Amino acid sequence: MFRHVGKGRTLAHNLQLASLLSLVAGIVNVTGIFALQTLTTNVTGHFAYFADEVAQNHFAQASVFLLYILAFLSGAFSSHFFIEITSRHDFKLGAALPISIEVFILISIAFLGPEAVKGNAHLIACSLLYAMGLQNALVTSLSNAVVRTTHLTGLFTDLGIELSKLLFNRNAEQQKALTSSIKLRLTIIAFFFSGCIVGGLVYFFQGMLSLLLAAAILIFGWVYAYLKFKILMMKRKLQH
Template identity: 85%
Template sequence: MFRHVGKGRTLVHNLQLASLLSLVAGIVNVSGIFALQTLTTNVTGHFAYFADEIAQNHFAQAWVFLLYIIAFLFGAFSSNFFIEFTSRHDFKFGAALPISIEVFILTAIAFLGPETVKANGNLIACGLLYAMGLQNALVTSLSNSVVRTTHLTGLFTDLGIELSKVIFRREYSEQKQLISSIKLRLTIIAFFFSGCIVGGLVYFFQGMLSLLLAAGILVMGWVYAYIKFQILMMKRKLHH
């Protein structure tokens, strides 16, 4: 699910990637809300907060929201930069570096104590937004903009459009494509929601260690993809 790009991807690849990373995003989302009382998986709301603070002449706080936006943007920039760089050098796993950085960030923040989190809330929020920028750009690049996992606004918009299209009679191929797209979007929504529920329960008992769950899911997903690839390569060698 991490190696195939663009036209080489199938619905199964996208479903696997969507379910894995949406679950992670849901956990990070709820952990950020509970611990920092701010959005840590997308920047849509931060634009509104930024404008509100500017209107009230609270420029110091406005700069904080601007930093949140820049952190997410820099995460997206970094992710695609790493993918482009590795692809030019013929590395087989271009997604490895963005995933590794995300795992490192989530793990490092997970082990911070409550007092440290409270004292460095803005910095930690920037770290989580950078990690989610990495993830969102990674999944967008791999899926050719078909999958996004860190926010749901666009997903619900697309889902509403596609559900309305299904009602009207269309060619079989178009109906099949619509059903596949709806299935993918429902998967993302379901796993994001599940991540929020599971992450919230873990946070209730373990605090920011809930982020370790998100990091662990990423590692297990990568290991699964790597082992599956190695088995596939072994089968190809045996057939030759």
């Protein structure tokens, strides 16, 4: 799911990627809300808060929301920059670097105590937004913009459109394509919500250690994809 790009990807690849990273995004989302009382997986709301603070001449607070927006942007920029640089040699390394950085950020924040979290709330929020920018740009690049995992507004819009199209479209091939797309969007939504529920339960009992679960899911996904590729290569060698 991390190695195939563009036309080389199948629905199965995208479903695997969508379920894995949407689950992570859901956990990070609910942890950010509970621990920091702010959005840490997307910047849509931060634009509204930024505009509201500027309108009230609260420029110091407005600058905080601007930093949140720039943190997410920086993560997206960094992710694609790493992919472009390393893909010239081996694309799997391009995917590995953003994931490694995201895992490092999640693990580092997970072990912070309540006082450290409270005293560094803005820095932690920026770090999580940077990590989600990394993830969203990575999954967008891999899937050719088919999969998005850190926010649901566009997904629900596209899902509504495609459900409507399904009612009127009678072409079998187009119906099949629409059904596949709807299945992918429902998978992302379901796993994002699942991540929110599971992450919320873990946070209730273990606090910021809920981010360790998100990091573990990322590591598991990478190891699974790596081993699956190695097994496939071994089978091909044996066949030849």
